[in-house]
Amino acid sequence: MTPTFSALALALLSASRLAQGMPVRREVPQEHSHQQFLSSVQASLQLNNPLGITDSVFGLLGNAAAAGGAGSVTDLDCLQQATADQAFTNAKAAGDVAGQVAALIYRALERNTGSVGLASAPCTSLTAVNPEIAAISQHQDPASPGAAATNKAIVLALAQQIASVGGDPLDALKSGTFAPGTIGDPTAKGNTCDDANDAVGCIFSLNLLVPDATDDEVQAAAAGVAAGSSTSTSSSTGSADPGAGDSGSDTATCPPPTTVTVTVTSTAAASATDTGSSAAATSTAISTVSTGTGTSSSTSSNGTNLQTFTGALGGILPPPVVAGGKGFETDNSEFVNLAAALGRSCDVQHNQCANQANAQHQSPFSVGDCDQQDTECKAAGTGGSTSGAAGASSAAVASTTTQAAVAAATDAISPVAPLGANLQTFTGALGGILPPPVVAGGKGFETDNSEFVNLAAALGRSCDVQHNQCANQANTQHQTPFSVSDCDQQDTECKAAGSA
Template identity: 45%
Template structure:
């Protein structure tokens, strides 16, 4: 495996080399690290078996001149992006890593860099895909290109279909979106993009720059009738034989530490259900908006995270089944057979619909309802989790313990933090910062409007600095 420094040096050399022949072309500012979480996941999958010697997934998102430096044996540079995704998907599939497969599909749908704002990247043609799911997905196009909005929506919907077909959460397809359209006449060529190498989640998420191409309802309609399981297409086979495969593969492969533990500050496990905004200053009689864990997800204990509650509960049931089968096959549960574990797993799954309805008020896609649109984050669509309310604690209602093991807990939290009355963020620092900024603006409005006698805008500025210092952001 090449070191990060080697990859970085190759990237820099490639970009310098590719820039020289076209000095008068308006170049789009790079954004290949905007979805860094998915780059990292695909890198992990690719490195399991990389016969083509692809240097790093990031080269697939660069223009062809720079991509050539990291293409390995891939000679069709228009297809390096697709080839990388196809190999990562194959490797993840070989170890039954459903989320790794999902992440490879999302990577395939990411926008590639082009030579200018509003320019399209070339389609991949003539490549022999090993996986039809990857072949069905195209990359996003620059949002400023003619017809890009409609095209990118269809790309996202097709991505959702393919994700659903392998048992993933189709709402994950929304993460493949790009930025607001840039101005093709902008002399900086930056548009509305970002490119932060050291942002593990991806700056498009942490800076709240992602434009989602479709609504939840449109994705629901697109995947209607597709039966790919509940986020765990291969789990049934794992439990019937040894029961070992599912538990070992799922916890680490989804990057749970990146998106579940570190960014949520542990809040996803129900421990930090209250207000994460620690600042209590109230100049002008106004307090900072609350920041609560919730946002976009549900966490399966010591396992994956999902945007869809039904998928999370299904994974919990499957892991439970595999743990039971492990004990049965290992002689640790006398009198218990794998068949008993199968029967129990069916009973566990039968409770899913009721659990979803009970915690979502009947909304199947509770976790993303409202949260992505910013305006309804506190409306109860996340089962109360955003306000630290009713959905705190274990959402897995099944209590069977054949073989002496219980189903892993499912807790609201997962991938986000909600700022009261505002947006949701994957990164807690970004959420806290937004809370402080809103607080400052509300204070200034009160000062300028004469509603806070004796308070100046300068007082609000000082308080905003104190707010950020109190939270270490």
């Protein structure tokens, strides 16, 4: 073959591959190893793709190759998150549980890097719109420092988020990566595979996946996570056996249920916007919540933070745990028992700590230090419950039948506002972007198509959505008169207004 003909053939091949939305240049090729999730995310992404992302595969490439399909996403370290976030939003709007689970798993997949043992950079400039996506980061090269602990924490956090949308938490194990490669490998390939024609994913077909946790650890991490409502009955993604971490049983066993009863009595006046009159809401409804263990938790007043651990490497405290929802709440998730909520709080702190340790090369602490803090956090959490004689104390949660009374009975008691009134009082609007309205409704309060049981959480989410849109505009419009830092400052002011 002549050199001229060879060059022409190569050019035609490259053009063909670009036309198919596939990358030409790759770093440590493994982006198609979990193909089933890329395909699902791509299908969801195409339902509404305002950022113009070419294909889900670009989010798993190194930055140099990812630039060719990033659409309007300018921070390429955030392309994977942005892709997952939009796909999740679309799947949620369609009531597609399997699509939501696939987006969550995709967010947790390892990105390509330039050499064996090199960790990929975290996304720090953008905040995901969906808290389920925001709670997850990508797997790291298994040969990178602290990867085993980091990847295990990612899988356990992923399991909790999958459970929260009604999926099978064991699917989190499918996000796992390969066995560690050899540092200094001149091919930079390690033990990976990459086959775009394997619809399931070569990591499954070739049995190359190394599980990050056991089935029992995954089930324990997801225990007590309350699944959200969905119109789809599908709860497991993909048809492949991941080749590892399969329990061999389709039935998960749960501890015998016991009940915990707390009686709350409230009377609230609900304003009727069409007549200007108010009616006293005094009727009481009784509901019962179940725990997954034979222990009962000591009760506390509404709004009290039940997370007593105060360790804070990098200034990161575990998120508060409060009574509310189906039992207890932390990090926008509901749990039916306190132990599970405290464990989730510790896990969130651990993930953020590990991300900071990995992202800041001059950090005074390591992922190992974060692991130690996580152990201490969970040990502190075991002291917050007392044994029940037969494992049962009964509980009834009294709530009024109006939305105003629901607000009064939650862990953040707020002034009653007319139904439909916007409770978000912050008016800052960089780039013309206001925070989305917060109104009474759903489980208590609603904003941006999400429901919250307390006003503070809803106001915080409203501020987060504004911040994300503001930062996106600052990043995509090079001539914008404001920066991401300005958006950060506005977000601080928004949240301060909400806590006033």
